[in-house]
Amino acid sequence: MDHKELADTIALRALIDKISMLGDKKDFVHQTELFSENAISETVAGGKIILKLEGRKEMAEAFEKFLKDFDTVYHFNGQQTVRINGDTATGSCYCFITLIGDENGKKIKTTVGATYEDEYIRVNGQWLVSKRVGNFNWQDKAAINY
Template sequence: MNTQDIADQLKLRALVDQVSIFADKKDFEAQVQLFTEDAITEITVGGNLIMQLTGREAMSAAFEGFNKSFATSFHLNGQHVVAVKGDHANGTLYSHITLLSIEHGKKVKSTIGAVYQDGYERINARWLIASRRGTFIWQDKNLLDP
């Protein structure tokens, strides 16, 4: 592995982490700027495709709509394996997501184990996500004590 490969891996890790940070801050406009203009995003839960979006505008609206019911979100990214070939790369990211909401006047914590299959493109010397296919492997939902 050469120094350019290592530098690209570090930049790609910073990219996926920044996507999660913007999600937690609910800054969806900034978040979607980390995707290509025509990026494709898909989410699968229990083998069912629940979201399929193309482009930044569609993603921003959908991300905001999905997340407005959560008081807090917290992403913790784990393993991130990437393969870089020139200005294109593919990666797998494991993420542990915690969502806090109020349902029927009670605090609820949802915890999700997700795996993202990403395609990346380097455009004007900057890495962006061109495709993201997320699979929610498991989910746990619990009432929190008042």
Template sequence: MTLEILKTKEELRNLIDDYAYLSDDKKIAEVMDLFTPDVTYKVYMGGALVANVSGRENMERDFNGHASLVKTYFTLNGQHTVKIDGDTATGVSFSQIKMIREVEGKDVLTDYSVKYDDSYLFQNGKWLIKDRIGYFLIIEARPISS
């Protein structure tokens, strides 16, 4: 493995981690800077397509709408495997995402176990996410005490 490949793998891992950090802080405009302008983003829950968004502007609107319903996000990233081909790459990553929302006056914690399939593009000196598919494989919700 060359130094260049190791550097690229680190940059791609940092991209995934930046997505988590910024999303947890609800810095949606900064999250959008991690995507190509023509990004596609799909979400599957229980095998059903529940979101299919194209373009940064549409995605930002959707993310802001979602973030407005969430009191707290907390993300842990796990495995991240990539295949690099010049200025493009593909990757698979796994995340545990926790969200606290208020439902009928009570805080509800939802745990998501997510697998992401990504396509990346090296553009203007940095790696960006071009296409992302999120598979929400396990979802558990429960009320919590404040």
């Protein structure tokens, strides 16, 4: 791996982590700025597309609506592989998502095992996500105590 490919690999990992951290902070405006202008985001559960979004504005609104009732949003990114081809790239990343909110008067923790299949594009020297398919592979819910 040459220096440029190594630098791009590190930059793509930083991009994925920053997207997750901004989502955890519910900073959807800055989060969606890390996607290309007309990016596509799809969410898949049970082998079916349950949500398809296009563009930053639509994504920010949908992310906010989905996460508004959760007190805590926490993404933990794991393994990531990328394949770089000039100013485009593809990648896969494992993610462990924890969501905590109230349901029927109880604190409920929802844990999701997800994988993201991403397409990236370099725009003005910065890597952005141009397409993301989030596969929600499994989910577990449990009551918790603080």
